[in-house]
Amino acid sequence: MRKWLPSSFYNPITIAGAALASLSFGLILFLTVLEAFSSDNKPYAGILTFIILPGFLILGLLIIAYGIIRERRRELQGKFREKLPVIDLNDDKHKRAFFIFSIGTIILIAFTAFGSFKAYEYTESDAFCGTICHKVMEPEYTAYKYSSHSRVGCVKCHIGPGAGWFVKSKISGSYQVYSVLFNKFPRPIEAPIENLRPAKETCEQCHWPRVFYGKKEITNTYYLSDENNTRMILSMLVKIGGGNQEAGVTSGIHWHMNISNQITYLAIDRERQVIPWVKAKSMITGKETIYRSTSVPVTKGELKNGEYRTMDCIDCHNRATHKYNPPATSVNQVMAAGWIDASLPYIKSISVKVLDRGYTTKEIALDSIKAEVEDFYQGDYPEIYSSKKDKIEKAISELQDIYSRNYFPYMNVSWRKFPDNIGHMYSPGCFRCHDGKHVSSDGKVISNDCNTCHTILSQQIGDQKPEMSMLGVDYIHPVNIGKSWKSMLCSDCHTRQKNDYIP
Numbered sequence: 001m002r003k004w005l006p007s008s009f010y011n012p013i014t015i016a017g018a019a020l021a022s023l024s025f026g027l028i029l030f031l032t033v034l035e036a037f038s039s040d041n042k043p044y045a046g047i048l049t050f051i052i053l054p055g056f057l058i059l060g061l062l063i064i065a066y067g068i069i070r071e072r073r074r075e076l077q078g079k080f081r082e083k084l085p086v087i088d089l090n091d092d093k094h095k096r097a098f099f100i101f102s103i104g105t106i107i108l109i110a111f112t113a114f115g116s117f118k119a120y121e122y123t124e125s126d127a128f129c130g131t132i133c134h135k136v137m138e139p140e141y142t143a144y145k146y147s148s149h150s151r152v153g154c155v156k157c158h159i160g161p162g163a164g165w166f167v168k169s170k171i172s173g174s175y176q177v178y179s180v181l182f183n184k185f186p187r188p189i190e191a192p193i194e195n196l197r198p199a200k201e202t203c204e205q206c207h208w209p210r211v212f213y214g215k216k217e218i219t220n221t222y223y224l225s226d227e228n229n230t231r232m233i234l235s236m237l238v239k240i241g242g243g244n245q246e247a248g249v250t251s252g253i254h255w256h257m258n259i260s261n262q263i264t265y266l267a268i269d270r271e272r273q274v275i276p277w278v279k280a281k282s283m284i285t286g287k288e289t290i291y292r293s294t295s296v297p298v299t300k301g302e303l304k305n306g307e308y309r310t311m312d313c314i315d316c317h318n319r320a321t322h323k324y325n326p327p328a329t330s331v332n333q334v335m336a337a338g339w340i341d342a343s344l345p346y347i348k349s350i351s352v353k354v355l356d357r358g359y360t361t362k363e364i365a366l367d368s369i370k371a372e373v374e375d376f377y378q379g380d381y382p383e384i385y386s387s388k389k390d391k392i393e394k395a396i397s398e399l400q401d402i403y404s405r406n407y408f409p410y411m412n413v414s415w416r417k418f419p420d421n422i423g424h425m426y427s428p429g430c431f432r433c434h435d436g437k438h439v440s441s442d443g444k445v446i447s448n449d450c451n452t453c454h455t456i457l458s459q460q461i462g463d464q465k466p467e468m469s470m471l472g473v474d475y476i477h478p479v480n481i482g483k484s485w486k487s488m489l490c491s492d493c494h495t496r497q498k499n500d501y502i503p
């Protein structure tokens, strides 16, 4: 028999390697073709097509090489393999073995193709993104499930359409798989994400800035930390705005920030929370204005080497879907809904306190929350403890749920690690620039007037008569802190541990 490959190729090890390599290669082709014909792109499927299967392909090639080298060595020692085994189909034993082998192979290939197709489908699902890396992405996945984007796939924001980003994500995807396997990932996974795709190409697939419009009314209910949990109700119109030539008058947050201005800024920390330098360029007149902070000094080196960023959706909506609420926010909401009974004395105060203790594990947290709330009522209000036992137990279970949705000690995740840039109460947010201390050379200040971004329509504290006006009422801080809320950032007080700022 004439061999058209070197004789050292013909040995069982090499042939097994070749089989493995061809099978993997075949599957890669199969999945690639499948991908080319599917309408929706499935970025994470690439983990299978571009990481796992090539792994087998390379293994097959290595086995081939090993077989050849081994065979060479044997040949040098003079041990030649005469022939490959001959299959004689007239021999019944051979015939049986041959058929079992061929049918087995066909079934195996069919199953492998089917299996890899299933795996391929699975990789595009959000359960895959959120759970395959289990604990690692548990915080992001949990927050996502409770957000308004819970039906928007992870890949829609994190990868988006188009081939370039698909390949880019493949490369960083391989690194992610490696870092999870070898326990090399940071806790928490850090934001801002390096090289996150520009929001224009992701968010704007669904939210088209030119059609943003109008003002949004929001009404928030707050409870103070006194014995009666004094209630405050605040309504305001948030000037979302936007617009285009056809829509007539244009105004509001999106119009100023996103449509008519281009804003570039320099942040001196990784989290982009400290911003000493801002440039606004009007997209209508082309005029540029540079604002510098009078409270945060910036060195020449920072100005020269710093990372300048053009503001886009993510600079405000950084917690578009992975939002971890501060305890006061969650407790206010749950109390307003009636799930925690506001007639329990000091329930607001104790709730915020027990949630934000910085526990080391979830188990300890859930146990401590229960023990501490029970102890408090048992000790200070024994009558209420026995007459409203069910209300107290209900409050405890609500608090445990709030904890589970918003705190992830295993990954060091909580609202403190991931400040939300929308608003200004629990992190500087808009006040990173709108603090009244960013001034241009001709004396213009980035506005910090309370009516720039929203109009307070009404405010009611306790049983007082509500203040209200469509033109806006002056804000009254619910507890008397003099004028300090005008000169300090709200977050200077509201991000402290509870006990530090309650008078």
Ligand code: HEC
Binding pocket: 126, 129, 130, 137, 140, 141, 144, 149, 152, 153, 154, 155, 156, 157, 158, 189, 190, 191, 192, 193, 194, 196, 314, 317, 318, 319, 320, 321, 322, 418
């Ligand atoms: C609505 C768009 C959107 C969706 C859908 C989305 N994310 Fe995100 N994700 C973001 C943004 C925005 C950030 C913050 C980026 C930044 O600050 O640089 C982020 C950040 C993250 C981070 C970094 C840590 C953090 O909390 O900032 C992880 C991990 C993450 N997302 C995983 C996921 C997973 C898993 C899913 C699906 C279950 C998902 N994301 C769905 C927009 C989205």
Ligand code: HEC
Binding pocket: 147, 148, 149, 152, 153, 156, 157, 199, 202, 203, 204, 205, 206, 207, 313, 314, 317, 320
């Ligand atoms: C695949 C489509 C899609 C993409 C991509 C998307 N969103 Fe959304 N977004 C939605 C849907 C659907 C809602 C829910 C609308 C509703 O509740 O009325 C929503 C709601 C919102 C809301 C209002 C609700 C809230 O939580 O405040 C904001 C803000 C928002 N998206 C911002 C973003 C940002 C920022 C990005 C990019 C990081 C983004 N979206 C990407 C579909 C999308």
Ligand code: HEC
Binding pocket: 199, 203, 204, 207, 208, 209, 216, 238, 240, 253, 254, 257, 258, 311, 312, 313, 314, 315, 316, 317, 422, 423
């Ligand atoms: C200057 C900060 C800022 C920037 C930049 C920004 N937004 Fe917003 N956006 C806001 C604020 C503030 C609100 C109102 C608060 C809220 O509803 O969460 C809002 C509301 C929204 C809403 C909800 C509208 C509604 O009716 O509830 C969507 C959707 C949205 N933004 C999408 C985007 C997208 C997409 C981009 C990027 C093209 C973007 N935003 C850029 C600050 C910003």
Ligand code: HEC
Binding pocket: 252, 253, 256, 257, 261, 263, 264, 265, 275, 278, 279, 280, 289, 291, 311, 316, 421, 422, 423, 429, 430, 431, 432, 433, 434, 446, 447, 452, 453
């Ligand atoms: C990186 C700095 C920066 C951040 C952060 C920022 N802004 Fe601004 N904003 C500016 C600058 C600069 C201007 C002024 C543009 C000019 O020169 O007219 C402006 C103007 C505005 C205006 C128009 C003001 C007017 O007088 O008409 C609104 C409304 C606004 N911002 C809302 C917001 C909201 C809401 C947030 C937070 C979600 C926010 N901005 C966060 C830099 C910022």
Ligand code: HEC
Binding pocket: 218, 220, 234, 238, 422, 423, 424, 425, 430, 431, 434, 447, 448, 449, 450, 451, 452, 453, 454, 475, 485, 486
């Ligand atoms: C640069 C824009 C901007 C300015 C200036 C501004 N705010 Fe706000 N404020 C916001 C945004 C955005 C939110 C979040 C709205 C939402 O939750 O959708 C907010 C939320 C609030 C809330 C509700 C807080 C919460 O989380 O429950 C209060 C109260 C408030 N603002 C008061 C004020 C007062 C008082 C001033 C003047 C010192 C002021 N704001 C100035 C943009 C602004």
Ligand code: HEC
Binding pocket: 222, 223, 224, 225, 226, 232, 328, 332, 425, 477, 478, 479, 481, 484, 485, 486, 488, 489, 490, 491, 492, 493, 494, 501, 502, 503
């Ligand atoms: C000097 C510290 C300080 C500053 C600055 C400050 N606050 Fe407060 N704030 C307090 C204290 C103390 C309370 C009472 C907390 C309680 O009873 O739980 C409070 C309570 C509140 C509450 C209701 C209770 C809650 O947390 O649910 C709101 C809303 C509020 N502040 C808004 C603001 C806003 C908006 C700003 C910025 C414009 C601001 N505060 C600035 C100290 C401060």
